Amino acid sequence: MSGQTISEKILSAKSGGAVRPGDIAVCDVDLVIGTDASSPMAIDYFEKMGGERLFDPSRVVFSLDHYSPPSTPKTAAFHDRVRAFAARTGAEVLEVGVGISHQVVAERGRVLPGDLVIGADSHTVTCGALNLFATGVGSSDLAAAMISGRIWLRTPETIKITLSGTRPAGLAAKDAALAIIGELGAEGANYQTLEFHGPAVDAFSLEERFVFSNLAVEAGAKAAIFGVDAATIAYLEGRTATPFVAIDADADAVYAREIGVDISRLSPRIAVPHSPNDVVEIDAVAGTPVHMVFLGTCTGGRVSDFHEALDILERCGGRLAPGVQLVVTPASREVYLRLTADGTLGKLAAMGAIVTTPGCGACCGTSGAIPGDGMTVISTANRNFKARMGNATASIYLASPAACAAAAITGRITDPRTIG
Amino acid sequence: MRIHLEGRARVVGDDINTDYIIASTRKRDTLDESLLKRYLLETVDPSFAASVRPGDLLVAGANFGCGSAMEIAATVILAAGIRAVIARSFSRTFFRNAINNGLLPVEAETGGIDEGDQLVVTLDEGALTVANLTRGSQLEAKPLSPMMARILDAGGLVEFTRRGGWGP
Numbered sequence: 161m162s163g164q165t166i167s168e169k170i171l172s173a174k175s176g177g178a179v180r181p182g183d184i185a186v187c188d189v190d191l192v193i194g195t196d197a198s199s200p201m202a203i204d205y206f207e208k209m210g211g212e213r214l215f216d217p218s219r220v221v222f223s224l225d226h227y228s229p230p231s232t233p234k235t236a237a238f239h240d241r242v243r244a245f246a247a248r249t250g251a252e253v254l255e256v257g258v259g260i261s262h263q264v265v266a267e268r269g270r271v272l273p274g275d276l277v278i279g280a281d282s283h284t285v286t287c288g289a290l291n292l293f294a295t296g297v298g299s300s301d302l303a304a305a306m307i308s309g310r311i312w313l314r315t316p317e318t319i320k321i322t323l324s325g326t327r328p329a330g331l332a333a334k335d336a337a338l339a340i341i342g343e344l345g346a347e348g349a350n351y352q353t354l355e356f357h358g359p360a361v362d363a364f365s366l367e368e369r370f371v372f373s374n375l376a377v378e379a380g381a382k383a384a385i386f387g388v389d390a391a392t393i394a395y396l397e398g399r400t401a402t403p404f405v406a407i408d409a410d411a412d413a414v415y416a417r418e419i420g421v422d423i424s425r426l427s428p429r430i431a432v433p434h435s436p437n438d439v440v441e442i443d444a445v446a447g448t449p450v451h452m453v454f455l456g457t458c459t460g461g462r463v464s465d466f467h468e469a470l471d472i473l474e475r476c477g478g479r480l481a482p483g484v485q486l487v488v489t490p491a492s493r494e495v496y497l498r499l500t501a502d503g504t505l506g507k508l509a510a511m512g513a514i515v516t517t518p519g520c521g522a523c524c525g526t527s528g529a530i531p532g533d534g535m536t537v538i539s540t541a542n543r544n545f546k547a548r549m550g551n552a553t554a555s556i557y558l559a560s561p562a563a564c565a566a567a568a569i570t571g572r573i574t575d576p577r578t579i580g
Numbered sequence: 581m582r583i584h585l586e587g588r589a590r591v592v593g594d595d596i597n598t599d600y601i602i603a604s605t606r607k608r609d610t611l612d613e614s615l616l617k618r619y620l621l622e623t624v625d626p627s628f629a630a631s632v633r634p635g636d637l638l639v640a641g642a643n644f645g646c647g648s649a650m651e652i653a654a655t656v657i658l659a660a661g662i663r664a665v666i667a668r669s670f671s672r673t674f675f676r677n678a679i680n681n682g683l684l685p686v687e688a689e690t691g692g693i694d695e696g697d698q699l700v701v702t703l704d705e706g707a708l709t710v711a712n713l714t715r716g717s718q719l720e721a722k723p724l725s726p727m728m729a730r731i732l733d734a735g736g737l738v739e740f741t742r743r744g745g746w747g748p
Contacts, residue, residue, distance in 0.1 A: 184727050186746045197604070200611055201651055209741040227608065235608050282649040282673060298651035298677035300737045308745055312727055346595050347643040351672050380646060380671055435595065524648070525605040543647060545597050547623045550605045 163410020165318035166385045167353040170293040170407060174276045181317040181416070189305050190275040190292075191219055193261045196235070197226040197526070198280030198299045199242045205303035206245075215309030217250030221270070223261035224254065226526045228519030235526075259492025259518040260458045262286045262294070266370070267494050269400030273388050274407045278302065278311055283458050283542065285377045288385040289369035291392060291407055293353075295383050316382045317416035318353045318409075319344075323360035325424030330577040332468060332560030333368035334460060334540065337375040338429040340421060342439025350380030352416060355409060360423050361386065366395040367464045374459045375542055378436040428575055430538075431558035434546040442563060442575050451535040453568040454549075455513075455561055456489030456521045460540025463495050465561040466504050472565035475580030478511045481571030486513040487529045489521030525550025538567045581733045583684060583703040585663050587635040589712075591695045592624055596640055597647030598674065600624050602656045604648070611652065613659030620660050634661025637701065639693045641667065644685075645674020654678045664701050666690055666710055666721075679728045680737035686710060688721035 164172065172178045175185035194202050199222050214220045222242050227235035239256065246253045254264050262284050265271050273291035277284065280302040287294035297311065305311045321340065341348075354376045356369070364372070369386050376384030386392070388406035396404075428442040455461070455469050466488070480486055488508050490496040496518050499505040509515055514529065516522075522529035523541045531537050531554035539549075544556035559567075562576035569579065600623045602616055610616060620629040638657060644667035645653060654677040657665065664684035668691070678685040686701055688710050693699070697714040706729060708721035724732065734740035 184725070197607070198650065205738060208738045226604075232608055234610065280649060280651075282647065296649040296673055298649050298654070298673060298680065300651060300680040301676060304737055304741050304745065307741065310746065312746065314725065314727075346646055347669060347671070350643065350669065380643065382672055524599070525603070526608055543597075543599070545599045545623075545647065547603050547605075548599055550603075552623055 162414050163412040165353065165409045165413045165415065166355055166407050167293050167316060167318055167383055170274060170276055171313060171315050173274065179315040181315050183315045184312055185315050186310055186312045187276050189219070189278055189309055189311055191221065191265065191270055191277045192302060192305045193265060193277065193279035193281065193284060194222045194302055195226055195261050195281050196224045196238050196242055198302065200238045201299035202280060202302040202306065203241060203245050205300045206306055209303055209307060211303065211307040214249045214251060214306050219309070220251040220306055221265060222246055222251055222253050223258070223264065224256045225260045225519040226524065228256045228517050228527050231528055257493055257517050257519070259494070260520055263458055263491040266290060267399065267492060269396060272396070272400060272402060272404040273392070274405055278305055282377050283374055285381060285384050286370050286374040286458055288373040288383050289366060291386060291388045293383045293385065296377065314351070316351055316353045318355050319349055320415040320418045321354055321356050322358035322418065322420045323356065323423055324358050324420060325360055325422040327360065327363040327423050328426070330428065330562070331423065331426055332428070332562050333364050333371040334560035335429045336421065336423055336426055337372045338431055338439045338558065339426055341375050341379045342429065342437055344379035346378070346435065346437045347380045349376060351382060354381045354384040356386045362389070363423065365464060366391045367462045370462065371459055378542060428560065428563055428577065430563060430573065431544055433544055433555040433557065436543055436558055442559065442573065445573050446575055448573040449536060450484060450538050450567045450571060450573060452485045452487065452531050452537040453564050454487045454522050454537060454539035454541065455564055456491065457523045457541040458491055459542040460561050461489060461491030461495065463498050465540060466499055469561040469565035470504050470507060472562050472576055472580055473511060473569065476569040480512050480568050484568055484571050486511070486568050487516060487522055488513045489516045490518045492518050522549055524548060538564050538573060540564055581703065585637065585701040587637040587699060588633065589639045589693050589695060589697040589699050590632065590636045591639045591693060592621065594641035595643045595646055596624065598645055598650050598653035599647055601645065601653040607652055613652065613656050616652065616656050617660040620656055629660065632660045632662065636662050637699050638662050638665040639690050640665060641690060642669045644670050646671040649673035651677040654681050654683050658683050666701065679732050682732065682736040686721045688719045692717060
């Protein structure tokens with residue numbers, strides 16, 4: 161019998177039997193995550209299902225991140241409904257301003273190697289950078305898991321991505337991740353897990369690996385998992401006292417597909433309107449005028465992202481192009497506080513940035529900073545669907561924090577390697 | 581279990597994401613599908629929702645329901661009176677959400693279906709077929725997995741869970 165991939169090992173352990181791709185696994189869930197966008201419906205389903213109590217209140221978390229802060233009475237009411245439910249059932253609420261669900265559970269050591277995590281937010285896959293199986297579900301699957309502590313999953317095939325080569329100067333994690341999802345296409349990894357391997361994994365910090373796992377869902381991936389190395393252990397140190405066991409793939413694991421990515425051959429990339437998979441080299445659209453620059457989200461809202469952006473801004477004198485709005489939204493309060501302590505946010509604000517509440521921010525048009533008619537936006541986010549940010553006439557480009565910063569300086573889409 | 585649906589094809593393209601089915605900004609104001617259905621697919625075609633008749637069948641290309649896992653994308657389609665979506669392929673989260681709410685996702689080659697074609701979708705003991713009455717053609721659809729069929733047979737995940745789900 162051949163060996164197993166990481167996701168096959170995790171699903172086997174959580175379902176109590178050896179599973180192979182295609183097998184249905186009914187799995188015990190380590191953490192169930194709802195958001196203010198998905199939990200009101202989940203609570204409805206929970207009640208209709210006859211739910212009375214949570215299977216384990218310490219394993220259910222609700223995050224108030226999409227409407228952060230609420231901009232309408234209705235969204236404020238969604239929050240109150242979630243708070244009341246959590247108070248009654250004992251679940252934890254990550255309050256307004258704490259940050260994006262999958263970012264915060266990672267920061268707080270609530271998700272560990274080997275875990276199985278479900279979240280009613282497609283970007284829950286982000287947590288896979290910490291060597292676990294994390295996947296997005298809808299509100300009804302969330303509700304069923306809140307009651308039973310279990311979820312059924314079809315064991316996915318795995319695509320092995322091997323990163324090799326030397327990282328070129330000026331290559332952001334976002335560039336490499338965009339190159340991968342551009343290559344895979346919008347459903348290139350549908351129903352499958354991406355597993356990242358290779359000598360060049362080392363070239364990316366843990367924060368940067370979150371970018372790869374996060375964007376994997378834009379290729380349809382069910383999970384996107386890295387192994388454990390010194391960077392993983394360093395990230396988890398101080399965040400958890402719980403012991404964990406690293407999960408690695410067997411040498412003879414069977415992959416549906418193997419893709420080699422030589423990062424030394426990559427250059428800055430950008431996803432053009434209106435698909436995250438429509439990825440080109442940034443030079444192809446250089447010069448396009450930009451009106452709004454958005455630094456934030458679960459793709460590009462971590463400390464190293466803002467440092468990457470600030471570095472370009474400072475090297476270019478820190479003067480924003482006339483008419484360009486720079487919106488800055490830390491992914492979490494931890495990020496916000498660290499950027500406050502090291503002076504980054506103060507410097508960005510002094511340049512004219514609008515700093516908004518940690519959370520999903522402007523990404524899906526739910527928390528303000530809606531672009532005006534006909535505006536062109538360059539953003540560190542993961543989706544650029546038409547109307548995604550709340551205005552169907554806006555055009556959204558997705559790029560690295562460095563490329564976004566370069567555009568803030570020049571007022572045009574600019575290869576960040578060419579300025580400063 | 582047997583399902584028989586007859587209706588008019590309403591054709592959309594590839595990669596219709598859940599934001600296109602119902603914009604995130606719309607669900608800031610209400611989660612009531614009977615109100616949200618007037619915005620169904622507005623980003624793709626602002627006149628679409630007003631032209632939907634109960635019983636219509638949604639026909640799409642590849643990767644229907646990609647993007648956000650928001651379940652309301654499935655329930656808004658149901659609220660508009662559409663009981664099945666026939667697509668070349670589906671995103672996994674949309675497929676689950678559809679089954680969980682009793683919306684029938686049918687995976688079939690949809691290239692030959694035109695707007696307005698009269699279709700009959702039949703699920704009979706696991707066999708899924710699409711007949712195109714307008715063209716006189718018959719399409720084989722991919723069968724539902726046994727787990728999906730069990731949930732759909734129960735009437736959705738609410739009833740499935742009420743009946744004990746996957747047991748103790």
